[in-house]
Amino acid sequence: MIKENKNDKSTEQKILEAAKQVFMEKGIDGARMQDIADKAGINKALLHYYFRSKEKLFEMIFMEEARKFLPKVTSIMVSELTLFEKVEKFVGEYIDTLLQNPLLPIFILNEINRNPKEAIKKIFGNQRPPIDKVDELIAKLVKKGEIKPIKGYELMVNMVSLCIFPFLARPMVQWVTKTTDEEFLKLMELRKKTVVKFVLDSIKK
Amino acid sequence: MIKENKNDKSTEQKILEAAKQVFMEKGIDGARMQDIADKAGINKALLHYYFRSKEKLFEMIFMEEARKFLPKVTSIMVSELTLFEKVEKFVGEYIDTLLQNPLLPIFILNEINRNPKEAIKKIFGNQRPPIDKVDELIAKLVKKGEIKPIKGYELMVNMVSLCIFPFLARPMVQWVTKTTDEEFLKLMELRKKTVVKFVLDSIKK
DNA sequence: GTCTATAACTCGATAGAC
DNA sequence: GTCTATCGAGTTATAGAC
DSSP: OOOOSSSSOOHHHHHHHHHHHHHHHHHHHHOOHHHHHHHHTSOHHHHHHHSSSHHHHHHHHHHHHHHHHSOSHHHHHTSSSOHHHHHHHHHHHHHHHHHHOTTHHHHHHHHHHHSHHHHHHHHHTTOOOOHHHHHHHHHHHHHTTSBOOOOHHHHHHHHHHHHHHHHHTHHHHHHHHTOOHHHHHHHHHHHHHHHHHHHHHHHBO | OOOOSSSSOOHHHHHHHHHHHHHHHHHHHHOOHHHHHHHHTSOHHHHHHHSSSHHHHHHHHHHHHHHHHSOSHHHHHTSSSOHHHHHHHHHHHHHHHHHHOTTHHHHHHHHHHHSHHHHHHHHHTTOOOOHHHHHHHHHHHHHTTSBOOOOHHHHHHHHHHHHHHHHHTHHHHHHHHTOOHHHHHHHHHHHHHHHHHHHHHHHBO
16 A cells, blocks of 8 residues: 655645544534644644635535445345345444444534535435335335335334434433443444344334 | 513513524524524624523523423333333324424534533433333333343433434435425324334334 | 624634745 | 735624613
8 A cells, every 4th residue: 555655644634634523523613724723733724725615625524424424325225135134234334334433423414404405415416215125125025924014214214213313412322321432332332233133123023 | 371561572582582493503603693683683782681692592592492302201201101101102202392393303412512511411400311210111021021121221212213313314304205394294293103113013022 | 671883802714925 | 835924704792872
């Protein structure tokens, strides 16, 4: 793997990393260009040299992060796996992504709220999730008597809800369960299994 | 019911209503005192006359709204209802509250993120949710062979997740399901039943 | 209590030297 | 490319008249 010619990162990279961190923690309105500059170890002027404005810098970060939100969901859902395997893989990969990006949900949801049309375009492109495929798959299994009927979008929303919400409400969850940061992450690691069980127990006949 | 002596609301009330709306839509950082003044039909100076600062005004609103978030949850959970009835009532009342306050979740979660310690104090006081009670209740039913084992906090988190998340991700849900505002609300009305079914199907033996 | 005017300050953005 | 210095717009907050 070819590295930067200097031993430290390029200025652009430093800015992007600092901006990501600050925007995630504070949101676009709460973030200060000064904070980002400080965290990147440079001055404000340089931020504007690289990315004309705060809004543009934010868009850059959002564009990058938006793609993580709907990770390999589509590919899992249209794959040749069974529904049960799909649920397992979906939840597993979703929670893994969140474990590595715990602030991603609140960041994305705030932008969706602030600027729904553009945000959704950046997240989904023009490609709606493969709800129809899921509906078909469910219909087959219902006919075979293996699962109870449920709407495809509802199954998807429920899975996503169960994965994401604990990260959104993390300080509350930690307070209620009296867990440290480390313990919380372990809890979420375990949660992969319990969510899969919760969902499958619900739909299995 | 005794009314204000004038036919319109008191200035304080007008401010509180305007502030609630603006803070909910924009968050504390995105909100402008000018917007609140405009919406209340007064000027900025008067805002400061009634509530010393933006932060203080925000605290006022948050305090009021924080109590809706954990509505009658505790009372339901410690009541004499069966677990199945509790789930039904819990979900029903939660979604009803959200139907009347669709922006409440993102508002609360953002403050929890911005200021976890104080926010949690305002939401819960010092009283943790009655998880132990739920654990006991579950233990009994497991012993009787009526339900599968599940941790009390996990059942609660799952119920809350399933209720709240669709409101948090509302623009996304509406885009995926191609629903208007009105249709979305109907969908959430229906969701009361499907969430109850989803949860009960999952834990019932 | 309510208003107008403005002070005090923050912050994004730019100019210009090196 | 990177820095210092500063501008100028926008915002919270206050002073003071009515």
